[in-house]
Amino acid sequence: xxxxxxxxxxxxxxxxxxxEAIKHPLSDNELQTIIxxxxxxxxxxxxxxxxxxxxWQLLKPDGxxxxxxxxxxxxxxxxxRWLKAIFMDKRIKLFTDKTLDFxxxxxxxxxxxxxVFDKYADGDPFSDEVYIKNFRLTLDAIKKxxxxxxxxxxxNGEAVHIILMPEYLEYSEKDDKFRLTGSGEKFGSxxxxxxxxSVKTYNESFDAExxxxxxxxxxxxxxxxVDKRNALERVLLHFAHFKKQAExxxxxxxxxxxxxxxxxxxxxxxxxxxxxxxxxxxxPQHFIELIKKRLINQKSCEL
Amino acid sequence: xxxxxxxxxFNRIRDYMREFYVYGFKSRDEYTKKSARSYDDERRRLESWxxxxxxxxRTPDGKNVFISIDSRQSRHNPLYxxxxxxxxxxxxxxxxxxxxxxxxxxxxxxxxxxxxxxxDDYLGQFExxxxxxxxxxxxxxxxxxxxxxxxxxxxxxTAYYKRNKMSEPVNCDILDFFSEVSPCGVVGSFLLxxxxxxEENFLFKHHYITSAMDSEVLCLLLMAMQExxxxxxxxLTRKKEVFTENDVVPLKIMISAQSGRQYxxxxxxxxKRITSYRLDNIVSVKTCSVNNERKITESENTDYDxxxxxxxxxxxxxxxxxxxGSSGERMEHVEFTIRYAEYxxxxxxxxxxxxxxxxxxxxxxxxxxxxxxxxxxxxxVPWIRTFICRITDISFSDKxxxxxxxxxxxxxxxxxxxxxxxxxxIQ
Numbered sequence: 007x008x009x010x011x012x013x014x015x016x017x018x019x020x021x022x023x024x025x026e027a028i029k030h031p032l033s034d035n036e037l038q039t040i041i042x043x044x045x046x047x048x049x050x051x052x053x054x055x056x057x058x059x060x061x062w063q064l065l066k067p068d069g070x071x072x073x074x075x076x077x078x079x080x081x082x083x084x085x086x087r088w089l090k091a092i093f094m095d096k097r098i099k100l101f102t103d104k105t106l107d108f109x110x111x112x113x114x115x116x117x118x119x120x121x122v123f124d125k126y127a128d129g130d131p132f133s134d135e136v137y138i139k140n141f142r143l144t145l146d147a148i149k150k151x152x153x154x155x156x157x158x159x160x161x162n163g164e165a166v167h168i169i170l171m172p173e174y175l176e177y178s179e180k181d182d183k184f185r186l187t188g189s190g191e192k193f194g195s196x197x198x199x200x201x202x203x204s205v206k207t208y209n210e211s212f213d214a215e216x217x218x219x220x221x222x223x224x225x226x227x228x229x230x231x232v233d234k235r236n237a238l239e240r241v242l243l244h245f246a247h248f249k250k251q252a253e254x255x256x257x258x259x260x261x262x263x264x265x266x267x268x269x270x271x272x273x274x275x276x277x278x279x280x281x282x283x284x285x286x287x288x289x290p291q292h293f294i295e296l297i298k299k300r301l302i303n304q305k306s307c308e309l
Numbered sequence: 310x311x312x313x314x315x316x317x318x319f320n321r322i323r324d325y326m327r328e329f330y331v332y333g334f335k336s337r338d339e340y341t342k343k344s345a346r347s348y349d350d351e352r353r354r355l356e357s358w359x360x361x362x363x364x365x366x367r368t369p370d371g372k373n374v375f376i377s378i379d380s381r382q383s384r385h386n387p388l389y390x391x392x393x394x395x396x397x398x399x400x401x402x403x404x405x406x407x408x409x410x411x412x413x414x415x416x417x418x419x420x421x422x423x424x425x426x427x428x429d430d431y432l433g434q435f436e437x438x439x440x441x442x443x444x445x446x447x448x449x450x451x452x453x454x455x456x457x458x459x460x461x462x463x464x465x466x467t468a469y470y471k472r473n474k475m476s477e478p479v480n481c482d483i484l485d486f487f488s489e490v491s492p493c494g495v496v497g498s499f500l501l502x503x504x505x506x507x508e509e510n511f512l513f514k515h516h517y518i519t520s521a522m523d524s525e526v527l528c529l530l531l532m533a534m535q536e537x538x539x540x541x542x543x544x545l546t547r548k549k550e551v552f553t554e555n556d557v558v559p560l561k562i563m564i565s566a567q568s569g570r571q572y573x574x575x576x577x578x579x580x581k582r583i584t585s586y587r588l589d590n591i592v593s594v595k596t597c598s599v600n601n602e603r604k605i606t607e608s609e610n611t612d613y614d615x616x617x618x619x620x621x622x623x624x625x626x627x628x629x630x631x632x633x634g635s636s637g638e639r640m641e642h643v644e645f646t647i648r649y650a651e652y653x654x655x656x657x658x659x660x661x662x663x664x665x666x667x668x669x670x671x672x673x674x675x676x677x678x679x680x681x682x683x684x685x686x687x688x689x690v691p692w693i694r695t696f697i698c699r700i701t702d703i704s705f706s707d708k709x710x711x712x713x714x715x716x717x718x719x720x721x722x723x724x725x726x727x728x729x730x731x732x733x734x735i736q
Contacts, residue, residue, distance in 0.1 A: 007525060007528070007529075008392060008493070008495060008496070008524050008528050009392060009395050009525055010456070011396070011397040011401060011402070011405075012405075013393055013395075013499040014315070014393050014397070015393040015502075016315065016397075016402070017402065017405065018503070020402060020406065021406075024406060046394075047356075047360055048314050048353075048357040049314060049357075051314075052313070052314060052315075060437060062399055062403050063431070063435045063438070064402075064406050064407070066434065072407075072431050073406055073407070073431075074413070075410055077406055077409060077410070078409070078475060079458055080458045080475055080476070081458075081500075082457050083456060083457030084456075084457075084496060084528070085496055085500060086457065086476070088493055088497065089479060089500075092483070092487040092491050092497070097487075097490075098487075101480055101483045101486070102480060102483065111457075112535055113535075114496075114532070115493075115531045115535070119531065119534055119561060120562050121561060121564070122564045122565075122566050123563050123564070123565065123665060124566055124567045126662040126663060127661065127662045128658075128661070148510045149508060149510060174511065175510060175511050176381075176511070176513065177486070177490065177511060177512075177513055178514040179513070179515060179516070179566040180514075180567055181514075181515070182566075185514075236547070238332075242332060243519070243568055243569060244568050246331055246517055246519055247381070247515060247516050247517050247518065247569070248379065249377055250377070251333070251334075251377070252332060252334040253368070254334050254335075254370075260334070267381075279694050279695055279697050280691040280692065280695050281694075282690075282691075282694050282717045282718075283717050283724055286724045294725065297725060298727065299698070300697050300698035301698070301722055301725055302727065303698035303699065304697045304698050304699070304718065305727065307698075307699065307701045308701075309700055309701065309702070309703060309718065
């Protein structure tokens with residue numbers, strides 16, 4: 007099952023230790039370095055004594071191992087079933103044209119077994135050949151660090167040219183979209199992959215060292231809530247993916263601080279509104295004004 | 310028992326991780342369910358596994374521990390680490406590496422006696438060699454055969470054991486991506502652990518990582534769905550009591566990209582209807598086939614397919630996961646109208662991409678009317694509220710719900726000091 011020692015950090019760490027010990031007897035320092043890299047911060051306290059006391063009879067006190075071959079383990083049925091399932095996902099074509107040949111297992115799930123019921127309907131065209139080609143070139147450029155010449159459509163529908171050193175692809179499951187973030191000679195940019203008209207390798211000179219990145223503009227919003235009808239859990243789960251802090255003010259009242267990127271401010275306003283009178287924004291003032299403005303406009307609708 | 314970094318039972322750590330990650334405001338004294346010792350041990354384990362993600366805050370009530378993760382900055386879900394902490398015995402780990410070394414050649418097939426002989430050669434090199442009896446080794450090989458990593462073949466009356474074939478490694482971009490976005494992504498994380506460190510090229514927005522804690526439950530449900538078999542569920546109620554729901558037929562997994570919650574849609578014989586269960590409230594799953602080694606009959610197969618068809622027919626009327634509203638009516642109607650300015654063409658686009666069911670009518674004067682017949686209209690309320698500032702008309706067949714919606718807006722006016730509000734407090 008999922009919770010098994012076969013997948014444990016300790017088994018993986020011991021495999022690394024044996025791999026090195028096959029090459030040469032391991033010193034205590036080398037042992038420590040491997041444990042620090044592959045296991046947890048307190049693992050040293052368990053793994054080293056287990057070897058030294060010969061409870062795990064795999065490594066002798068002189069650092070030599072009795073194992074002859076580099077440790078390997080075949081894929082478990084669970085791993086094969088999961089891989090078979092993800093190879094049925096339409097997004098797999100972004101990465102490979104290969105198919106998997108695990109005839110001995112059934113997929114862990116089929117696409118129709120799972121419904122992401124609230125993702126937006128205008129997700130990226132993952133099966134579109136041009137989109138797949140653009141995705142693969144973009145990913146290759148990120149890995150090999152070369153600039154791209156991108157023609158894309160702006161929000162206003164105009165074609166725009168951008169020269170960009172691509173840094174990473176960001177995927178949103180809610181939007182079902184990929185966005186490329188990269189640095190440019192004048193400023194950093196973010197490009198929706200589905201808006202790319204054409205992309206090619208940029209062969210002219212590009213000063214990658216001095217390229218500008220899009221700076222992170224972290225903002226915070228503070229709001230209070232009263233924990234009635236499970237409000238606290240609903241709110242905290244909803245904002246769980248942000249950096250946040252929750253404080254208890256009294257028996258029922260809580261103060262929540264959420265950090266977000268400035269570009270996403272309107273989205274945060276909308277998400278806070280979705281909780282209705284369950285929460286009240288208390289700071290900063292400009293955020294309170296954004297909420298008030300919407301409420302004033304709502305009043306004018308005379309609902 | 311003395312403290313150990315590893316754990317035998319995941320459920321306890323699952324509770325603590327949720328408390329620290331989702332809530333994160335309780336002081337040590339408030340963890341009254343468990344002993345102070347238990348709290349200290351679990352906190353220490355999480356600190357060891359999650360390192361810098363564990364944070365502390367001093368409050369008048371004492372020290373609060375919480376897990377703080379900006380999932381947009383993490384290329385991999387840190388909570389997966391908890392799944393890599395299963396405890397084992399000294400014998401388990403010793404046997405594991407020696408057995409796979411003995412069976413290092415894919416074509417080498419050995420009987421239990423031959424394995425025992427070779428095992429002695431390995432252990433004999435230590436000053437105080439461990440002793441494994443035949444039944445322990447046979448049990449371990451059976452366990453590995455069930456996991457799919459060892460193949461058992463009978464030749465006459467004798468069982469022969471060999472390792473399963475190694476597979477071609479999977480592209481690490483595939484694993485980096487799907488381990489974060491796919492159900493049971495932790496399995497992808499296990500595969501990544503076998504790959505050398507590499508550049509990771511993906512980040513994830515709106516990424517809810519809490520579902521990682523429910524991986525085992527999800528995995529068992531998916532397996533039961535593939536086998537089309539019924540299950541018994543142990544479920545945690547709001548009052549934190551556990552009750553068992555028997556013979557539930559699992560049909561679909563519904564995932565919310567906007568809250569990270571995962572649900573099981575299942576037919577429940579006791580209610581004679583299809584309903585939903587939150588996965589984070591499911592404590593354990595027992596499948597019939599695992600318990601009874603029973604194959605599904607043809608008539609059960611047909612019954613299962615009929616239930617799937619029934620759910621398929623219901624889906625256009627389910628906004629979230631609820632299949633029953635509070636009005637008691639089988640179907641509830643909801644409609645509302647919004648206005649937008651000529652330059653706000655993104656509003657109709659937003660409506661089109663965000664509506665999951667129902668219809669849109671484009672009216673004169675830049676207005677749109679949304680209408681839908683759903684099992685539970687209350688599920689639409691949070692979405693409708695996101696259009697506050699432009700809602701000109703709203704109507705629910707459940708008039709109590711309509712009144713509540715309008716009252717809530719009045720309360721919001723009051724919360725922000727705008728005239729016309731009602732009570733002046735957060736709800």
